[in-house]
Amino acid sequence: MDLEFTAAEREFRDEARSWLARHVPAAPLPSLETAEGFAAHREWERRLAADRWSAVSWPEEHGGRGASLVQWLIFEEEYHAAGAPGRVSQNGIQLLAPTLFAHGTDAQRARLLGPMARGEVIWAQAWSEPEAGSDLASLRSKAVRTAGGWLVSGQKTWSSRAAFADRAFGLFRSDPHTPRPHQGLTYLMFPLDAPGVTVRPLGRLDGKPAFAELFLDEVFVPDADVIGEPGQGWRAAMSTAGNERGLTLRSPGRFSAAAERLAALWREAPEEVAGPLTDRVADAVIGARAYQLFGYAQASRLTTGEDGAPTGDLGAAASLNKVFWSELDLALHETALDLLGPAGMLADDADEAPAHGRWADGYTFSLAGPIYAGTNEIQCDLIAERLLGLPKGRR
Amino acid sequence: MDLEFTAAEREFRDEARSWLARHVPAAPLPSLETAEGFAAHREWERRLAADRWSAVSWPEEHGGRGASLVQWLIFEEEYHAAGAPGRVSQNGIQLLAPTLFAHGTDAQRARLLGPMARGEVIWAQAWSEPEAGSDLASLRSKAVRTAGGWLVSGQKTWSSRAAFADRAFGLFRSDPHTPRPHQGLTYLMFPLDAPGVTVRPLGRLDGKPAFAELFLDEVFVPDADVIGEPGQGWRAAMSTAGNERGLTLRSPGRFSAAAERLAALWREAPEEVAGPLTDRVADAVIGARAYQLFGYAQASRLTTGEDGAPTGDLGAAASLNKVFWSELDLALHETALDLLGPAGMLADDADEAPAHGRWADGYTFSLAGPIYAGTNEIQCDLIAERLLGLPKGRR
């Protein structure tokens, strides 16, 4: 139960902290969900990449630092503590890249990772379809074999970042005649400005175009843009989904930083407002610390294993993270809005919004947490069946 | 939306209040779960009955006052506000009597109701069996036809009050060959000291013998002690279960009185203890008031109907009451114990127990609320399927 950082880890933290102190913009960037803000965030990615802070855990040859999992956690802590901008490259770096490392070819990695790390190519995800949300295996969009590649048709929706992004990745049904619905799916990538692609921006709850619908009409995808074997896309996608649910997408640093801001808000509030919220504020602080320490334990387990043998994969334990961080995030933001009173609901385009609308924006974002990357209901089924061994039933 | 009481209702309240002020014992009676306490509570029932306060809603011929539902609610409010003793006759008056009124014979009513109202015969319930808790229809204890009656055998458990009571009522399988499990059941009554009956007291969570196991070996039950038609017991039992879940068993008065005591406790607590509990205390007060007003609305609906036509039966709406009062009761007692700190857990046999262990006892009691009379999980299924019309699924 050693919580002491090695000299290398402490040095890494110092280097990250000092770089961030020098480079994090003093004023918040414009909202990521506008064309102007998207460009500003893309520029920030370029700056991160220039000093190899864009994807610290990648190998050096692809622009990373070969950082360990613990170092990655440290970087995330420092990043959020510094109040650095949201990561517009997240879909690529956190979701697509792990799949490329696990299932892609050397040529794909050489071609795709650099521009991804530098923010030159921003990736959107194209998973969901109107009739396939939680039940992802029931996808209908299809890929039909053609000379040198595939012709892709169908409709994708809630495609996050797609309103402004460059390329997308997703699953398509390449073989409609398989015994089980998650067979016969192919994982492929395509440009959002390719012939046959129509992008219709979709507003999220607060109206910001955080995602889009994609209408695909015989879009040509060359074989070079298929990841893994055709028809074997589900397995590759699930390793991505595992990443989304688990350790990588919601880094502990984000919640630790938010919990500290919440505690500061609580200390400034008048006693009659703060008093009744004591327990909820304390629970947010405790929850953020628990998530941070849980992350260290998971990183240790992945690296050295419970018995000294690395486990390599979180498996169903990733569902524990997903449920915990999403409920923590929501509770934390509900508490913040309750501390702020009605003014807390003012959005970032209201000039009187507390903290530039950061709490309101965070609240809207947190509302999606229990839904995306597999609803919490499904996660709890997985936890009960795979970790506790309860009998499978109809859900 | 008239909340004004009629002159008759106000007079009834005054009469009840003044009787209670004169007769409620100043010191709490000994615990109902001891032989001594049981006798003391039986004596209290006798005194209530002597002035016709034992079963106010019964017709006068059976010792009641023919009180309306609203008057019954008023009586309960006054009863609990006066801090009057727990009702040892509850199984009989609240569960068995409604069944006798609906399904019994004149002879049964003439023979059984008087002694019940006077506390001369205290009734235990004999529903559950070791393998039939929530799934009550799967009962196995049997009734076999014999000359002039039935021979009853099997095992009943969690039979409340049976450790000290006089008689019991329950359901027994009289026809083992029916297509569906809730058919072929017969509702019957028997003395707990009849030949063939063995009573083994069972401790509840705090060790008090609040219920018992009953071992029945060819116990003779005459035809006169069968309620309704043999084989038709389920229907009669469900009308009783409806009463248990719904309006009658958990009267609003109990929660209103407890919420007032809780608010008083909160006002006396030091600020650092009281502050963080503000919302929970307020929610208990609000919940108790909601339950009281909901009761008035239900009584109005039963009496005069939404459109002026009385509905007569709460149906699945009784499940709303059950879930609400049981969760309110538990939250209220959790909050009280948190206000009292560790000393709140001291039991009534600790001479330093706050409020003579009343909160601790109430807490133990409240823990059973979400379980008995149909678990809250099953109630929520019923609410979803019968009130909201959601599709039936495997539970």
Place this chain on the structure above:
Amino acid sequence: MRFLPSTEQREFARALDGLLTASDTPAVARAWAAGDHKPGRALWGRLAEAGVFGLAVSARHGGMGLLPAELTVAFTELGRHVMPGPLVETVAVAAFLERLDAGAATEWLPRIAAGEALVSLCADGPYALDADAADAVLVVEGDTVRRAEGHGPAQASLDPARRLFRPRGGTVLARGPAVTSAAGHALDVARLATAAQSLGLGRALLAQTVSHVTRRTQFGVPIGSFQAVKHRLADILIALEFAQPLVHGAAAALAAGAPSAGREVAAAKVAAGEAGHAAARTALQLHGALGYSEEPALSLWIRKARPLRDAWGTPAECRRRVLAG
């Protein structure tokens, strides 16, 4: 005692429900959020004809006197249909002016009753709702009331149909303890109307979600057959069913001028506001990404739930009021 809506009250609710259904209120709300108040004002007039605004105006000013029970009936329907605008504020101002009986009463009350005047009110925090759409904005500070001359820029909130403005300037209309007392009364009316709106909003959210989970299939079955879905919806029904009698009871207390009225209104506001908020959270979760999208009309209901919960007394303020006795 008969603690149920009367036949007349039920018919009033049905009539409003019919009127609002026929008026495509989601389109009205979207136009309002975009700054186009015309469809909203037109509907406002029809609501006045149906008698809504006269429920807080005395007969001598063209209304029916303060009828809190009928007010809760009306505001439940307004909430059910996400009608936009300073509805609560207008009836609260009416209640305020009736009590104050100043010169402004004669000027504004008949116009409020007739649906010709939308009036906003700033009395609880720095903002007035929809000041840009209102014909007048009253500002109560301590024991003075003034009519604002103008207002600052719109402050957008998470519900785009609720735009807030800081009122500016203006001349004092009245001053003294009568103002404080009338403002206290107006606050109770505002809270009650907001509670009723939350209740109606929650009912609509529940109905839409029940309908969705019955139709939407995933894993080969309607998602409404999953026990986790059933239990979440059962919880919402319970919350709404037990909030409703509190709202009706508070109306009765206010009508009777009971000393407990302020406490009862506060209790109703907490229960209805939290129930509406919980209904929105559940509607969002069970609609999944559909619920998180702006385009489906459902978003109009979801976004309004939390602002209503907090308007005219946050749950925390109202809980303190309940315990203040």
Place this chain on the structure above:
Amino acid sequence: MRFLPSTEQREFARALDGLLTASDTPAVARAWAAGDHKPGRALWGRLAEAGVFGLAVSARHGGMGLLPAELTVAFTELGRHVMPGPLVETVAVAAFLERLDAGAATEWLPRIAAGEALVSLCADGPYALDADAADAVLVVEGDTVRRAEGHGPAQASLDPARRLFRPRGGTVLARGPAVTSAAGHALDVARLATAAQSLGLGRALLAQTVSHVTRRTQFGVPIGSFQAVKHRLADILIALEFAQPLVHGAAAALAAGAPSAGREVAAAKVAAGEAGHAAARTALQLHGALGYSEEPALSLWIRKARPLRDAWGTPAECRRRVLAG
């Protein structure tokens, strides 16, 4: 950094688990509750041989120095097996005497390490746990510590295996700021050990309930196949899984003498205490009437959860400590 139990720590846990399993701790706990301390004292000696009590005693007094991480390992197992007695109090007194270094240290520490002395402590509220079974009861009030001469009558609580006594009389052993400081340290040790106990208790409750719902059938299927049952148990697993790193982290902070140690211990106490309490509530609900009965051994675990949650700092006190920074 490797934030996981070491091989030695895992082996220590397995050894204790084996010892306690073989010792029929439910029977020991029932005897203890009935006032028969003999089986408990016998097991206490075997625990000492396994090294449990030496974890808070320095080498010169026969122990291994304060080892908070190993202490959490041991107390997790003691909680898992509902071992009765003043376990927490005894190690807290050891930590206290080590810091104070008064004459009493030489007298009691070797006996504590050897498992020969059960010592209770009254430092947080008016009561000492199991004073009738203890060989000594220390009482800390402000900056003085005394050894009690006797005690009042037993105060029965909802957990009959936890009987409380008001200590009486006695002579002062030490006085001054060193007492206050040592008592603060002992409080942290007591909180950490109690948190670990809650964690182990919760793990056992979860395991027993998972086993029950897998075997128990109603409506023709195992009740563990119902989604509502699954989700309640998943929630408990989540609560325990996220409490555990807090407990381990607090041990590390205490071992390192970090300035944040008091706060981290308090956070761990909240999370583990609430997780244990939630596990008991869920175990009770999912066992139904079986869970509400005294006779099944499960009741021993259920009844202990809330007292442990509140002992040595209620969740409210510990939450305040967390926010005090």
